[in-house]
Amino acid sequence: MAAITLDGKAVAAKVREEVAADVAEIGSIGLTTVLVGDDPASDVYIRAKHKAATAVGITANDIRLPADIPQPELLDRLGTLNDDDAVDAILVQLPLPGHLDEARAIEAIHPDKDVDGFHPLNAGRLYLGRPALVPGTPLGIMRLLAEYEIETRGAHAVVVGRSAIVGKPIAHLLLQAHATVTICHSRTVDLQKHTLDADILVAAAGQLHLIGADMVKAGATVVDVGMNRTDEGLFGDVDPSAAEIAGHLTPVPGGVGPMTVAMLLKNAVTAARARRGLVSSAT
Numbered sequence: 001m002a003a004i005t006l007d008g009k010a011v012a013a014k015v016r017e018e019v020a021a022d023v024a025e026i027g028s029i030g031l032t033t034v035l036v037g038d039d040p041a042s043d044v045y046i047r048a049k050h051k052a053a054t055a056v057g058i059t060a061n062d063i064r065l066p067a068d069i070p071q072p073e074l075l076d077r078l079g080t081l082n083d084d085d086a087v088d089a090i091l092v093q094l095p096l097p098g099h100l101d102e103a104r105a106i107e108a109i110h111p112d113k114d115v116d117g118f119h120p121l122n123a124g125r126l127y128l129g130r131p132a133l134v135p136g137t138p139l140g141i142m143r144l145l146a147e148y149e150i151e152t153r154g155a156h157a158v159v160v161g162r163s164a165i166v167g168k169p170i171a172h173l174l175l176q177a178h179a180t181v182t183i184c185h186s187r188t189v190d191l192q193k194h195t196l197d198a199d200i201l202v203a204a205a206g207q208l209h210l211i212g213a214d215m216v217k218a219g220a221t222v223v224d225v226g227m228n229r230t231d232e233g234l235f236g237d238v239d240p241s242a243a244e245i246a247g248h249l250t251p252v253p254g255g256v257g258p259m260t261v262a263m264l265l266k267n268a269v270t271a272a273r274a275r276r277g278l279v280s281s282a283t
């Protein structure tokens with residue numbers, strides 16, 4: 001029997017409706033994005049984020065900086081945004097041009113305005129189990145699981161990938177949701193042995209069709225984070241044949257992707273609420 005689709009498009013639409021209601025309640029929310037240089041892919045991402053933000057009533061400000069901006073100047077600009085009371089949320093589009101230190105740029109954003117959840121303080125809070133701003137992709141995965149009532153408590157979750165923006169944060173969120181978590185990576189010996197034992201399998205390796213049907217446990221929930229662009233289109237890390245074995249599966253496209261942007265908007269609400277003292281960012 002074919003797996004049930006975890007419909008990221010539909011759930012993302014629901015999240016956007018919630019955010020629109022939140023924005024109306026709060027009054028106004030300011031999101032500022034910073035794009036350094038003119039990378040075409042980054043330009044597409046920034047436009048998509050602005051369109052999504054504007055559609056839910058968030059005031060989105062698009063700062064474009066020259067590709068050769070010196071590091072101190074970039075840090076200065078971020079400092080100005082930190083001090084600007086009209087700015088609730090700051091996003092620096094990655095990757096930055098090679099001469100700029102991404103880690104320093106992320107650390108220059110005030111943690112309370114760090115809408116991407118990449119700042120070490122926010123990563124540390126997640127590690128400690130008291131998250132504030134969490135990266136949109138893992139947050140979106142958790143929302144998808146909740147929406148389809150996938151049981152995480154006591155489940156064995158296997159995460160393939162250990163990046164700071166997907167693998168590690170989703171592993172922590174699953175752990176916090178009482179799953180038993182295994183993290184696999186490129187040096188894992190016998191990946192199949194681990195994935196076959198997963199009740200929840202998160203594939204975030206960026207390797208086209210890495211996860212075959214023979215690596216999926218019958219009835220498992222499979223979350224495909226991979227975005228592999230080929231001449232034939234966009235494909236995930238999970239081979240389509242896995243749909244015959246899995247119980248639930250996220251499609252690519254239309255699964256995790258739409259959730260990422262929706263949860264970014266949700267994070268802007270979280271940041272705005274915390275800054276206005278409506279909830280504590282430390283809880």
Ligand code: NAP
Binds near residue numbers: 167184210225227
């Ligand atoms: P990344 O930084 O390149 O990390 C990839 C991870 O996968 C690494 O930890 C790597 O292990 C591991 N890996 C690579 N090949 C492997 C293999 N053969 N077996 C087991 N593990 C392997 O990538 P990322 O930023 O986390 O993104 C992962 C994928 O998700 C990409 O396709 C990306 O485009 C996609 N993505 C999608 C969204 C979305 O919104 N849908 C958002 C973010 C990312 P090592 O650590 O040992 O190198």
